[in-house]
Amino acid sequence: MHARWSKRWSAGAFAALVALAVLGAQQPERKRERTSPPGYDDTPMLPGQPWRVHDIKRPQPPLVRPGERLGDPPSDAIVLFDGKDLSHWHHRGRGPERGKILPPRWKVQDGYMEVVGGAGDLVSNEKFGDAQFHIEWAAPPVIEGSGQWRGNSGVLLMERYEIQVLDNWENPTYADGMAGAIYGQFPPLVNPARRPGEWQVFDIVFEAPRFEGERLVKPAYVTVFLNGVLLHHRQAIIGRMAHRRVGTYAPHEPEAPLALQDHDTAVRYRNIWVRRLKGYDER
DSSP: OHHHHHOOHHHHHHHHHHHHHHHHHHSOOOOOOOOSSSSBBSSSSSSSSSSSSSSSSSSOOOOOOOOTTTTTTOOOEEEOOOOSSSEEEEEEEOGTTTTTOOOOSSEETTTEEEETSSSSSEEEEEEEEEHHHHHHHEEEEOOOSSSGGGGGGEETTTTTTEEEEETTOOOOOOOOGGTOOOOTTTTOOSOOOOOTOEEEEEEEEEEEEETTTTTTOOOHHHHHHEEEEEEEEEEEOSSOOSSSOOOOOOOOOOOOOEEEOOSSSEEEEEEEEEEEEOTTTTO
């Protein structure tokens, strides 16, 4: 033992210090009670809202159970295609059959559906206004054609406002016609497209336009992700999809079907679901 240490501490004092440390370690830790009030009724009013800050009377949002895996439909989703059949879809007649509702004729196999060229656009039986859309798609694995003939299809929101589907892997074309473009209006901010044959994922948040009689009072807005990458952030849509001209608005119903475009190329789709969107405090 060091002589200097022995002068300052006796063996008994050192033992007592150790005993106190052990006893302190054995004492149960006192936990602080952490509680807070469920809300308040004396806080300032929020600007433009009928609620106070932390308002105790403000309704709770509805419970929604998320899908088990990323991309699975949540509990409040309407599943339009689960890989089994086309019972949620129809074709709208053309030519002499114009206006008729026809049975769907796209091919279903191995958990996906595939465009049958000439069958016509596939149209959902359900109608939607403001909504969140999840749509998975793949361009044909065998490359045929170029430009707008490489895996061309489209997601037609309300059958009018198109988010382009296209094989953009090393396939130059006009920017506002690329995969994820608001067709003929805005190109995607970036190009995160995968190789032909690989599955790609659209997640779309759409705000339907508002009309008062013949007058447009609010345009449609859209937010689009492709493969988890942001392409459009609440971008105002100029008008209906159009080729080689500027799209315009025409009054229509507040809800309309989702359509998938037949552009005569064998694009595949799977795992399609939709959630109707409501405002804050709405149920």
